[in-house]
Amino acid sequence: MALYSNVIRERFRHPRFRGALPEPDAEYEDVNPLCGDRIRMACRLADGRIADARFTGDSCAIAAASADVLIEMMLGQPAEFLQTIDPSRVLERLDADIRPSRMKCVTLPLTVLLGALGGKEVAR
Amino acid sequence: MTLGELTRRDFPILNRVVNGHPLTYLDSAASSQKPSAVIEAIQHYYEWSHANVHRSIHTLGEEATELYEAARDAVRGFVGAGAREEIIFTRGTTEGLNLIAQTLGRTLRPGDEILVSEMEHHSNLVPWQMLCRDRGAALRAVPLLEGAYLDMAAFDRLLSSRTRVVAVAHVSNVLGTINPVADIAEKAHAAGAVVVVDGAQAAPHVSLDLRTSAADFYVFSGHKMLGPTGIGVLYGRRERLDALEPAWGGSEMIKEVWIDHAQLNDLPWRFEPGTPPIAEAVGLHAAIEYLSKLGMERVLAHEQSLTAGCLDALARIPGVTIYGPVNAELKGAVVAFNVEGLHPHDGAALLDQRGIAVRAGHHCAQPLMKRLGIAGTLRASFSVYNTADDVARLAAAVAELPGEL
Numbered sequence: 377m378a379l380y381s382n383v384i385r386e387r388f389r390h391p392r393f394r395g396a397l398p399e400p401d402a403e404y405e406d407v408n409p410l411c412g413d414r415i416r417m418a419c420r421l422a423d424g425r426i427a428d429a430r431f432t433g434d435s436c437a438i439a440a441a442s443a444d445v446l447i448e449m450m451l452g453q454p455a456e457f458l459q460t461i462d463p464s465r466v467l468e469r470l471d472a473d474i475r476p477s478r479m480k481c482v483t484l485p486l487t488v489l490l491g492a493l494g495g496k497e498v499a500r
Numbered sequence: 501m502t503l504g505e506l507t508r509r510d511f512p513i514l515n516r517v518v519n520g521h522p523l524t525y526l527d528s529a530a531s532s533q534k535p536s537a538v539i540e541a542i543q544h545y546y547e548w549s550h551a552n553v554h555r556s557i558h559t560l561g562e563e564a565t566e567l568y569e570a571a572r573d574a575v576r577g578f579v580g581a582g583a584r585e586e587i588i589f590t591r592g593t594t595e596g597l598n599l600i601a602q603t604l605g606r607t608l609r610p611g612d613e614i615l616v617s618e619m620e621h622h623s624n625l626v627p628w629q630m631l632c633r634d635r636g637a638a639l640r641a642v643p644l645l646e647g648a649y650l651d652m653a654a655f656d657r658l659l660s661s662r663t664r665v666v667a668v669a670h671v672s673n674v675l676g677t678i679n680p681v682a683d684i685a686e687k688a689h690a691a692g693a694v695v696v697v698d699g700a701q702a703a704p705h706v707s708l709d710l711r712t713s714a715a716d717f718y719v720f721s722g723h724k725m726l727g728p729t730g731i732g733v734l735y736g737r738r739e740r741l742d743a744l745e746p747a748w749g750g751s752e753m754i755k756e757v758w759i760d761h762a763q764l765n766d767l768p769w770r771f772e773p774g775t776p777p778i779a780e781a782v783g784l785h786a787a788i789e790y791l792s793k794l795g796m797e798r799v800l801a802h803e804q805s806l807t808a809g810c811l812d813a814l815a816r817i818p819g820v821t822i823y824g825p826v827n828a829e830l831k832g833a834v835v836a837f838n839v840e841g842l843h844p845h846d847g848a849a850l851l852d853q854r855g856i857a858v859r860a861g862h863h864c865a866q867p868l869m870k871r872l873g874i875a876g877t878l879r880a881s882f883s884v885y886n887t888a889d890d891v892a893r894l895a896a897a898v899a900e901l902p903g904e905l
Binding site: 379380385388389410411412413414434435436437438478481 | 843844845846849850853860861862866869875876904905
């Protein structure tokens with residue numbers, strides 16, 4: 377398995393959920409201390425479910441692809457569903473052989489979305 | 501034969517194959533590789549002479565002490581210090597800077613100022629931030645010109661009678677810029693400030709003569725100059741060290757101890773509490789002998805030729821941005837760059853697939869990254885064992901990066 381799988385390359389080149397989301401119900405951003413990468417996730421909720429979500433940020437391909445597949449997994453799901461998504465499920469989607477040194481790139485979007493749905497304030 | 505071709509065979513790790521390719525090691529600014537002479541010196545020390553130093557009244561203890569103190573003499577000669585008392589062994593540059601910050605800090609008062617620069621490594625920034633917070637002092641930073649050089653006019657404006665410490669890198673670990681430390685020190689001294697120089701990126705590459713340099717303190721690491729990890733050097737001008745309280749207490753740094761007080765030991769041991777890094781000192785000694793045998797002028801010339809070749813090759817690749825001076829004679833052996841549309845960590849990971857090891861990210865210089873308006877860079881850096889082939893492999897791989905993701 378390659379470090380940069382076809383899924384990662386494809387999602388990096390043609391992300392489905394990258395961009396701004398106007399008037400989000402929940403929004404959060406955080407930074408990967410390893411590299412200083414920043415990811416912001418914003419979502420709209422309807423009846424407790426994720427109706428729409430987008431990510432923005434300056435990040436590596438792995439973090440961007442991870443954010444993209446994570447949003448896809450969450451769309452239409454209740455917010456609590458996020459608790460059941462562990463990094464191994466994201467890795468499965470990414471179909472990539474990620475080394476321990478880059479796992480933070482995979483998990484950053486998860487942390488950020490958890491922060492958004494948990495109502496965390498962005499630290500400045 | 502170039503220096504790189506001549507010395508490569510002395511570094512066993514360079515025979516490694518990484519991800520199916522021969523290793524191209526271009527991350528020496530983070531940590532250099534070690535020649536057999538260093539590895540064998542450490543092994544021989546442990547197999548033959550190891551014991552604790554200074555108060556062991558037996559043969560091994562005496563040998564270990566002799567070896568440890570001989571390493572100090574070797575360092576003194578290598579950096580051109582006036583006396584062995586001015587050479588204090590630490591665990592590395594970071595510890596040396598913290599030691600100075602803590603001990604100088606005891607004399608600071610609210611309203612005092614410490615002057616650093618925007619290109620400092622976190623190790624020459626955060627200790628001063630902590631100190632300023634504790635003592636109510638203020639931290640000021642010299643800005644950059646053209647994203648590469650210290651703005652010396654701004655330095656002149658920022659320096660005042662309130663400035664107690666000026667702490668700057670000799671060579672930037674990202675830009676490679678060689679800072680005018682002599683000029684800085686002269687002005688700082690005229691203002692009554694103490695001058696601390698972070699020499700981590702200079703000591704491995706240039707011939708130092710600290711006796712004639714104006715730095716009060718000069719700090720560097722062993723592991724970036726072919727020596728082992730876990731040892732560094734804090735040079736302090738004798739009269740400055742004499743005036744300082746030790747940062748830490750313990751054994752070795754005292755002459756006599758009572759239950760409620762202690763009489764301090766002489767220099768340099770006053771600043772070396774506890775069992776020191778003995779094997780590491782032996783290894784550093786071997787590294788210094790290795791470098792001295794090559795000659796630091798030759799080392800510098802070799803590395804500048806690689807840096808010039810790298811700057812030239814990368815500048816020809818569309819989409820590549822180079823940071824810092826583009827004239828190799830104005831910089832150390834590092835080249836920071838980015839490839840358009842490619843995050844530095846992705847770039848480094850793709851280069852690693854070809855066995856090429858470069859650094860990527862913020863290089864522990866986040867304020868500099870913020871000033872340059874970027875998240876990070878790729879960074880190739882050179883040591884004695886690198887060759888023009890290494891540079892050519894890097895350039896060929898970088899040229900192919902844009903299409904790889």
